[in-house]
Amino acid sequence: MDSKEAVEHLVALKVMRLTKPALVSPNIVTCDSKDLPGNILNNYLKDDATAVSQMETLAAGQFLLLPQSFGNIYLGETFSCYVCVHNETNQPVQSVSIITSLQTNSQRIELTAQEGTTPTMLDVDETLSDVIHHEVKDLGTHILVCEVSYMSNYNTLASFRKFFKFEVMKPLDVKTKFYNAESGDIYLEAQVHNITSGPIIFEQVSLESSQQFTVSSLNEVNGESVFGEVTLLQPQESCQFLYWLKPKENMAKEVKPHGPMRNIGKLDIVWRSNLGEKGRLQTSQLEAMALDHDDLRLTVEQIPSKVCADEAFTFKCKVVNSSERTLDLILKLRSPQDSSLLWCGISNRKLGPLEPGKTTFINLTALPINTGLQKVTGVSLVDLFLKRTYDYDHLASVYVY
Amino acid sequence: MDNKPSLSQYFGGSEIPPASQFFDEIGTSPSDMIQSVYLGESEGSRTTAPSVFTSSTSATFSQPSALDEVTFSNVVPTVSGTTSLPATSLPDPSTFFDTIGPEPTIGLTKPVTTTALTDAIDGLSIKNQPVDKDAERRRDAWIPNEEAKKTLMKAQSSPKGSFFPEREVLTMPGLVLEEELADALQEVAVKYLGVSCAGSRGVVRADHVTRDEPGLRELIRTGYFRAAVNLTAVLISAAGQGVGRMHRPTKHTPRSLQLWLTRFSLMLRIKLHEPLIREAEQFGDCTKPDMFYQFYPESYENRPGSLVPFSLRLLLAEIPGHVGKPDESMDRLYAMLDVIQQMLSNLRDGKTEDGSGLLSSEQDKAESIRLWTGRETRVYHSIVNCAIALKDYRHASNVLSSLEQACSTAGQKRAVCSALCRLALLAGHVTAARAHCRRATENRTHVCPTPDVREYVDLGLVAMAQGKYEDAYNDFVRAADQEPTNIMVANNISVCLLYMGRLKEAISVLQKAIKSDPERGLNESLLVNLCTLYELESSKTNEKKLNLLRMLCKYKSDTIPNVLECLKLA
Numbered sequence: 001m002d003s004k005e006a007v008e009h010l011v012a013l014k015v016m017r018l019t020k021p022a023l024v025s026p027n028i029v030t031c032d033s034k035d036l037p038g039n040i041l042n043n044y045l046k047d048d049a050t051a052v053s054q055m056e057t058l059a060a061g062q063f064l065l066l067p068q069s070f071g072n073i074y075l076g077e078t079f080s081c082y083v084c085v086h087n088e089t090n091q092p093v094q095s096v097s098i099i100t101s102l103q104t105n106s107q108r109i110e111l112t113a114q115e116g117t118t119p120t121m122l123d124v125d126e127t128l129s130d131v132i133h134h135e136v137k138d139l140g141t142h143i144l145v146c147e148v149s150y151m152s153n154y155n156t157l158a159s160f161r162k163f164f165k166f167e168v169m170k171p172l173d174v175k176t177k178f179y180n181a182e183s184g185d186i187y188l189e190a191q192v193h194n195i196t197s198g199p200i201i202f203e204q205v206s207l208e209s210s211q212q213f214t215v216s217s218l219n220e221v222n223g224e225s226v227f228g229e230v231t232l233l234q235p236q237e238s239c240q241f242l243y244w245l246k247p248k249e250n251m252a253k254e255v256k257p258h259g260p261m262r263n264i265g266k267l268d269i270v271w272r273s274n275l276g277e278k279g280r281l282q283t284s285q286l287e288a289m290a291l292d293h294d295d296l297r298l299t300v301e302q303i304p305s306k307v308c309a310d311e312a313f314t315f316k317c318k319v320v321n322s323s324e325r326t327l328d329l330i331l332k333l334r335s336p337q338d339s340s341l342l343w344c345g346i347s348n349r350k351l352g353p354l355e356p357g358k359t360t361f362i363n364l365t366a367l368p369i370n371t372g373l374q375k376v377t378g379v380s381l382v383d384l385f386l387k388r389t390y391d392y393d394h395l396a397s398v399y400v401y
Numbered sequence: 402m403d404n405k406p407s408l409s410q411y412f413g414g415s416e417i418p419p420a421s422q423f424f425d426e427i428g429t430s431p432s433d434m435i436q437s438v439y440l441g442e443s444e445g446s447r448t449t450a451p452s453v454f455t456s457s458t459s460a461t462f463s464q465p466s467a468l469d470e471v472t473f474s475n476v477v478p479t480v481s482g483t484t485s486l487p488a489t490s491l492p493d494p495s496t497f498f499d500t501i502g503p504e505p506t507i508g509l510t511k512p513v514t515t516t517a518l519t520d521a522i523d524g525l526s527i528k529n530q531p532v533d534k535d536a537e538r539r540r541d542a543w544i545p546n547e548e549a550k551k552t553l554m555k556a557q558s559s560p561k562g563s564f565f566p567e568r569e570v571l572t573m574p575g576l577v578l579e580e581e582l583a584d585a586l587q588e589v590a591v592k593y594l595g596v597s598c599a600g601s602r603g604v605v606r607a608d609h610v611t612r613d614e615p616g617l618r619e620l621i622r623t624g625y626f627r628a629a630v631n632l633t634a635v636l637i638s639a640a641g642q643g644v645g646r647m648h649r650p651t652k653h654t655p656r657s658l659q660l661w662l663t664r665f666s667l668m669l670r671i672k673l674h675e676p677l678i679r680e681a682e683q684f685g686d687c688t689k690p691d692m693f694y695q696f697y698p699e700s701y702e703n704r705p706g707s708l709v710p711f712s713l714r715l716l717l718a719e720i721p722g723h724v725g726k727p728d729e730s731m732d733r734l735y736a737m738l739d740v741i742q743q744m745l746s747n748l749r750d751g752k753t754e755d756g757s758g759l760l761s762s763e764q765d766k767a768e769s770i771r772l773w774t775g776r777e778t779r780v781y782h783s784i785v786n787c788a789i790a791l792k793d794y795r796h797a798s799n800v801l802s803s804l805e806q807a808c809s810t811a812g813q814k815r816a817v818c819s820a821l822c823r824l825a826l827l828a829g830h831v832t833a834a835r836a837h838c839r840r841a842t843e844n845r846t847h848v849c850p851t852p853d854v855r856e857y858v859d860l861g862l863v864a865m866a867q868g869k870y871e872d873a874y875n876d877f878v879r880a881a882d883q884e885p886t887n888i889m890v891a892n893n894i895s896v897c898l899l900y901m902g903r904l905k906e907a908i909s910v911l912q913k914a915i916k917s918d919p920e921r922g923l924n925e926s927l928l929v930n931l932c933t934l935y936e937l938e939s940s941k942t943n944e945k946k947l948n949l950l951r952m953l954c955k956y957k958s959d960t961i962p963n964v965l966e967c968l969k970l971a
Contacts, residue, residue, distance in 0.1 A: 012940045016933075020866070021896050023827060024926050028786065029666045030779070031712045034540065036614055036659040040621045041666055044960070049888035049924040052823075053855075054816045057779060059786040060797075060823040062858050063889050064865070064896040065926050066933045084904060086939040127938055131902040199792050201830045232795050232828060272829035276866025 010093045011085050011122065013148050013162055018080040018131065019071045020275035025061035026050045074171035074196055076279040079136050084129040085148055087122040094151035095119035096128050101145045104138040119149075135280075136168050171196045171279055173238075174267060178288040183299050186213070186245040186288055190267055193238035200271045202231040203278075205241050209265035210285075213245040241267075264288050295323030296381060300396045301361065303376070309400050312344055312367045317395070319362060319381070321354040327383055328353050331362065334378040340370035340400065343378065351381075368400040535761065539769045541706030542754030543714075544740050545693050552690035557698055564698075568650070570690045574661065574683040575647030576634055578676035582627035585671070589964045590954050593947060606958070607631065617663060624958030626671050633664035647683060653691060655708050662713040669716065671962040674724050686733055687714050705755055711776055719783055727790040734784045741777045745770065778804065785824075794828035811847035815855075818844060822859050826866050834863050854880045854887060861893060870900045888914050888921050892930060899934065908934045915949075919956040923949075928967040936969060946970055 026048040031037045045056050050063040073079055083100060087093050097119040100111045111132045122128055136142070142165070149159035173193035180186055188207065194200050209215035219226055219241050227239060245264060264286040271279050296319070303315035321327050329351040333343040344365040354360055368374060376395040382388070545553060552570050607628035610616030612635060620629035637643060640657045661684070668677040687709040694701040694708060707714075718737055722730035744754040748769050751760055760766045781800055788797035798821060805817040818841035825834035838859050845856055861876030874897045880890045891914035898907035911931045915922035928949060935942040946968045953964065961967060 014937050016937045029670050035710050035712050036663045049921050050926050055820050057782040059789050060820045064893045066930050129904050276829050276831050
């Protein structure tokens, strides 16, 4: 191959992918000084250029080793590559230049190089080289195309091309789940699955929310990540991130959002792997199904979490009219047989007309008769115009002691 | 070629080298390496060596019972005058574990070490001279498991000559590797440079030493590892554990186990993994009762402890980790750790390691605790190494962090922080690496006021991980200013230069490093780097590689197991 190459062309092209180098350690073999080999093997270890002095027996090395294989490349990583043209003859070669491009399934990308594009003279044994970087944004087959041209011995422009193929793979699998709360808040659970072949570290996982929401991350407790010091994912491991999205004030007023889907935002993930190899992915716009709100919403505003048995307690509820007409409502309180709370106060109470988009608050009082975690149940609202009854059988839970 | 290429066509053909072309060699052909070891012994060594062996073995080992005395009274009148020296000629007589163990006590213990050093071969020559009983107990201490304890009790309580152990309790090793190993470098040299260039180094060397332990040490010291492995085979065969002796009852002595230790250490170093695993298998985890002195009341009375040197025990536990089964190693290392911690707890209670007696003095106690804490640390290091091999960086950094807690001096703390920094880099955790690096700096300021090589290198590595190659380069250059001859620093500068697009300079830095210190510079990993750069530069690399081979022949003996892979010679 080499000889043929040399006959055909005056220059040779070599390409090497620059993944991050590795840190290597020596082969650690030690003996006690009183063993048969004495300190001889220990001294070999100490003298090894790859050993770390004072930490010879630990394989956390400091000696950089160049990448010895092409390795895997994943979407969101940066493809770096050393391109080198060498004058293989014993005389100068004129007008040498390299043009590199990347062909993906969908497009052809010209790779900008700092040098090499302008024709230069290559002296004997000289090289023309370049490091190219490209952030990989497509999956699947990529072909690196290198075109080298130079002035041949017959003063004509000669050129040749070389192609290097590689596959770009998917690094992460992101699954999302939405939970709609009655209050209009949305909880987003994102499960990120490492499908690369090595461990990765998340440097950043954040939800860039759309204009409609303020987002808070629920992945920290008292400022500390729930994943511990390091969010390290071994291959095939996954971890869940939880976000709480609150509709912004002006959006909350618009109680009935338009359309069934709402834009939530994008997940932005930055990870690193071997020796800091960096990757970054953004999911497409996440969309949550809007909760199919009834015309009427009843939510608990304030409720004690713990109450004493046999002592009445009061809590506050919020009634929102999300329909387009004025509602005339009656509040009914029932105490089902198995319920451990007995209602105090008037049932079949009229709440008066409630205009569209308006809110009213009601205070309810109940008497717990059993201890334990008890459901607040048995509240109904009746729309007098439509004669329709809205039952709320699990408004909240309280702990009775 | 058109612009509508069918993809497979480009890389299937031999015409176009894929981007991975330079890299495949190391990855795919470790088996070649082992084969090159088995194959082609030169005819000469085949005919001469056995005859030498047989004559010398019969001389030295004709009477197994008198073996110990014969060997060690022999030390002075050996063929090569240097062989009696190796122990003292070593540059640093302090034990290797001292560098890891608590520092302040080193000074205190040195006298003990040096007096004991004269019998670096001790334990094998019990009858010759009075030895430090405490030192002996301390060094050999190990707690047998419950199963073994029962058998040992039986051995101790049976009347003389009436103890016949079952086969199951016996360790029955034997040699597996039958072929004599040829000098690996020599073979490559003969193939690529011709017989005249290669000379006849290894074979002659092996013939020049005595067929005993000093001769063995001489071979190891001069770096003829394969010849040394061959010699261990001779000595082990003479001790009745040679080829075909596997699964047969045999007599173990501290000496036979030292021979096995030497053999296994060497095989591990030159990566003879396959025969190593098979030969080591018979030892299991050294828990069989015949690995304890109490098994032999007639020879050792009720001397406690194990015949198995600690280094052998550790090495056996580490072996699976070298052949792609680090999880297996992990289990065995933790089992070892369990025993060590039991012993340390006995020591702290004022008892001997195995808990059977009381310590004679405070000094004895301090010495023992020092030794076993050092060994405990060594096991922890192996555990970290296994975790790194498993890429379980979380586990590795947890263990290292706990070691950091145990450090008593700023210097030690600093070394651990620095290791934690590099560990974080292996995982790609740049932010943590920076934090560890900062803590290392804080500790460093207690030791020396200005940044040293260690610090600059760590900073450079962190910058490397962040993709800031210019910064990394500057850090490494600062390190080089302090230690211009440091091979590792030169290597890192070179790697950095490549990422900065300066291939020619990268090559010249490495070449200069080799020239400045060929002994250290001709390092396996450095050679791999240099040959990678050669191949990237030009397609005419052969002469350059052969030059490296010539240098290897000139400066190195037989310490690099995979010369072909390092030089990427086809």
